[in-house]
Amino acid sequence: MRPVADGDRGRPDPAKEASSFVGRRRELAAARKILARERLLTLTGTGGVGKTRLALRIADGLRGTYQDGVHVIELSLLETGDLLVATVAAGMGLRDEGPDPTALLVDYLSDKRMLLVLDNCEHLLQDCVRLVDRILRGAPRVRILATSRQILGVYGEQVLAVPSLAVPDPACPPREIAGHDAVRLFADRAASVWPGFEVDVRNAESVARLAQRLEGIPLAIELAAVRLRTLRLDGLMRELDDFLELPAPGCAVTLPRHRTLRATMDWSYRLCSPAEQRLWARLSLFPGGVDLDTAEAVCEGDGIAAGEVFDLIAGLVDKSVLVSERCDDGMRYRMLECIRAYGGERLQPDEGRMMRRRYLRHYHALVRDNRVDELVPEQLDRYRLLQREQPNVRAALELSLSRPGMGGVALETAGTMWSFSLPAGSLTEGRYWLERSLELSPEPCAARATALWVDSMLAVRQGDVASAMPRLAESHEFAVTTGDERLLPYVVRTSGIAAYVAGDARRGLELLEESIILHRAVDDVAGVALDLYFAATYGSVHAPERAAALGKELLALCEARRAALSRGYAQLSLGIAAWSLDDRERAESLVREAAAFTAQINDRWCLTQCLEVLAWIACADGEHARAAWVLGAAHALWQAVDSSPTRLWYHATWHERCVEQSRRVLGDRDFTTAFRDGARHGLDRAVVRAIGA
Numbered sequence: 172m173r174p175v176a177d178g179d180r181g182r183p184d185p186a187k188e189a190s191s192f193v194g195r196r197r198e199l200a201a202a203r204k205i206l207a208r209e210r211l212l213t214l215t216g217t218g219g220v221g222k223t224r225l226a227l228r229i230a231d232g233l234r235g236t237y238q239d240g241v242h243v244i245e246l247s248l249l250e251t252g253d254l255l256v257a258t259v260a261a262g263m264g265l266r267d268e269g270p271d272p273t274a275l276l277v278d279y280l281s282d283k284r285m286l287l288v289l290d291n292c293e294h295l296l297q298d299c300v301r302l303v304d305r306i307l308r309g310a311p312r313v314r315i316l317a318t319s320r321q322i323l324g325v326y327g328e329q330v331l332a333v334p335s336l337a338v339p340d341p342a343c344p345p346r347e348i349a350g351h352d353a354v355r356l357f358a359d360r361a362a363s364v365w366p367g368f369e370v371d372v373r374n375a376e377s378v379a380r381l382a383q384r385l386e387g388i389p390l391a392i393e394l395a396a397v398r399l400r401t402l403r404l405d406g407l408m409r410e411l412d413d414f415l416e417l418p419a420p421g422c423a424v425t426l427p428r429h430r431t432l433r434a435t436m437d438w439s440y441r442l443c444s445p446a447e448q449r450l451w452a453r454l455s456l457f458p459g460g461v462d463l464d465t466a467e468a469v470c471e472g473d474g475i476a477a478g479e480v481f482d483l484i485a486g487l488v489d490k491s492v493l494v495s496e497r498c499d500d501g502m503r504y505r506m507l508e509c510i511r512a513y514g515g516e517r518l519q520p521d522e523g524r525m526m527r528r529r530y531l532r533h534y535h536a537l538v539r540d541n542r543v544d545e546l547v548p549e550q551l552d553r554y555r556l557l558q559r560e561q562p563n564v565r566a567a568l569e570l571s572l573s574r575p576g577m578g579g580v581a582l583e584t585a586g587t588m589w590s591f592s593l594p595a596g597s598l599t600e601g602r603y604w605l606e607r608s609l610e611l612s613p614e615p616c617a618a619r620a621t622a623l624w625v626d627s628m629l630a631v632r633q634g635d636v637a638s639a640m641p642r643l644a645e646s647h648e649f650a651v652t653t654g655d656e657r658l659l660p661y662v663v664r665t666s667g668i669a670a671y672v673a674g675d676a677r678r679g680l681e682l683l684e685e686s687i688i689l690h691r692a693v694d695d696v697a698g699v700a701l702d703l704y705f706a707a708t709y710g711s712v713h714a715p716e717r718a719a720a721l722g723k724e725l726l727a728l729c730e731a732r733r734a735a736l737s738r739g740y741a742q743l744s745l746g747i748a749a750w751s752l753d754d755r756e757r758a759e760s761l762v763r764e765a766a767a768f769t770a771q772i773n774d775r776w777c778l779t780q781c782l783e784v785l786a787w788i789a790c791a792d793g794e795h796a797r798a799a800w801v802l803g804a805a806h807a808l809w810q811a812v813d814s815s816p817t818r819l820w821y822h823a824t825w826h827e828r829c830v831e832q833s834r835r836v837l838g839d840r841d842f843t844t845a846f847r848d849g850a851r852h853g854l855d856r857a858v859v860r861a862i863g864a
């Protein structure tokens with residue numbers, strides 16, 4: 172299978188280069204050579220020396236080399252190692268629905284030819300070591316390119332120390348000076364703030380001295396070069412000389428490189444206005460970057476005037492403290508890792524406390540106000556928003572779990588994120604936060620009761636009915652004793668799905684129908700809609716007429732409320748019900764449309780199921796070769812979503828029948844050939860062929 176499109180559509184593509192790339196010919200060649208022979212290469216070096224940039228370049232150059240592609244996982248978005256595996260899996264577009272994400276990941280990788288780039292391993296070193304070791308042992312054709320300040324220390328690791336960019340001797344002829352990489356980088360960044368800037372006879376010596384002062388560290392060079400927006404070159408030199416307090420010329424002693432960078436950051440910091448400094452420090456709280464609205468909502472006040480944030484952001488972008496990136500919802504601003512860490516150190520204790528409080532309040536409200544299960548026209552935007560904000564929500568959860576008195580906030584946030592975790596397929600992560608929150612707040616309350624059913628729901632979806640049941644019982648008890656009529660139907664619904672998973676279809680449908688009635692009684696439309704979906708899909712096997720009626724109702728509801736995301740699921744569920752009623756034509760038109768839409772928005776959970784149904788339809792139409800091919804394509808996707816048609820009640824029987832029939836007609840050999848061919852093709856072709864467009 173080719174890598175399917177990046178699952179994180181909302182985020183800017185990390186591999187896309189925002190500024191020009193300079194030099195590194197020798198390192199690129201060395202890395203290519205090493206990766207051709209060896210399986211793990213770690214790029215090491217101090218912060219800001221260019222490890223990430225080099226790794227992305229290497230990865231880019233090797234895109235055509237690996238049959239299953241190159242995947243870049245940015246680990247700086249993670250603050251702790253607990254979610255490392257889930258994040259790597261998600262970064263590759265895998266859903267993790269199983270109980271053991273590492274096993275899932277390694278199993279998925281086991282037959283892949285792929286380059287996996289793990290960027291910024293240093294802060295999660297031990298977890299990275301463990302994961303890399305498992306992958307190397309379990310996935311023989313996967314190669315790993317890591318970047319880290321320290322080596323990983325895994326058996327077989329090759330290390331490439333990333334040096335600073337080459338710096339010229341100021342005494343060299345200007346042309347020679349201009350050819351050195353450090354100077355080229357300086358000239359390039361200078362030209363972006365001073366159009367027409369070039370290294371020539373007049374300035375070559377100064378630029379060379381400057382590059383020397385900055386020791387060829389790319390980040391230091393970038394921070395200095397943008398000063399030319401307001402300064403002339405000699406002014407810049409003077410400032411730098413004052414600031415770096417270097418030993419007198421001619422003295423052999425130089426600063427260690429990380430101190431040079433640190434001094435350059437101090438210098439940039441000092442050049443910021445007090446309000447810019449404050450914003451730099453405050454924005455360090457956001458591992459996932461911010462948009463303007465968020466920065467305003469969280470950072471304004473106490474030294475940052477209302478309406479000022481936009482200009483401050485512009486100032487920080489000008490100083491290369493913030494990097495701006497376009498994503499599908501406008502501009503986002505983020506910091507390179509070392510700059511963010513520096514900002515974090517500058518957050519004063521009192522200010523930090525206040526900011527964390529606001530940060531928490533903001534993300535608590537953001538999650539609460541953007542539930543993806545609600546049938547609203549902005550449903551898809553909400554989904555993408557939560558996808559983009561996920562690193563920040565994670566940081567908020569971690570914060571609320573570590574601050575006394577914030578247990579309730581953690582429970583509520585974790586308990587609301589399910590509406591995202593479920594379609595996103597991040598069940599392991601969802602449960603991780605829920606369980607930590609539940610442990611922290613054992614006393615009964617509404618938020619705990621909600622978190623309990625949510626955790627049960629995710630557990631049931633992972634096939635873990637055993638851990639779901641006691642939690643469901645506790646939640647039920649709370650709902651009944653407190654008379655919480657809004658909570659009860661969710662508990663009943665989850666029990667219904669649990670009954671199905673445990674094999675009791677009659678009881679399952681009964682409970683789902685009961686939940687529909689209860690949700691209606693309290694006018695919870697989102698609740699009704701999801702009940703309808705589960706009842707229509709699960710019910711299609713043993714009660715197809717009823718399932719079709721419920722699916723129809725769901726589709727009408729989604730259309731009336733223009734809820735695009737749910738509409739795809741409605742079409743799928745109604746399609747499955749129509750198929751069960753032998754109404755092939757209706758099934759096909761519904762599922763085709765759902766497939767086209769979900770492919771476009773990259774909702775692979777729905778898409779996988781659509782392809783599966785289209786295979787059954789091809790088989791029933793007597794197109795057995797096509798059926799086998801589409802089954803193969805669906806198989807590759809089932810793997811990627813960490814599930815299988817045999818694990819889902821409403822797919823299992825039809826799936827087996829379809830496989831058996833096409834195999835019988837085609838014969839083993841032709842079936843296998845078509846199946847393999849389908850599995851090998853990329854998602855785009857699979858969709859085109861399955862839809863028959």
Ligand SMILES: Nc1ncnc2c1ncn2[C@@H]1O[C@H](COP(=O)(O)OP(=O)(O)O)[C@@H](O)[C@H]1O
Binds near residue numbers: 216223
């Ligand atoms: N070879 C290069 N060409 C152009 N810019 C570079 C190069 N190497 C690093 N940079 C820039 O320097 C800054 C720091 O680089 P980065 O790769 O993030 O460092 P590290 O990962 O070692 O901390 C970034 O803004 C990056 O774009």
Ligand SMILES: [Mg+2]
Binds near residue numbers: 222223224318508
């Ligand atoms: Mg880096």
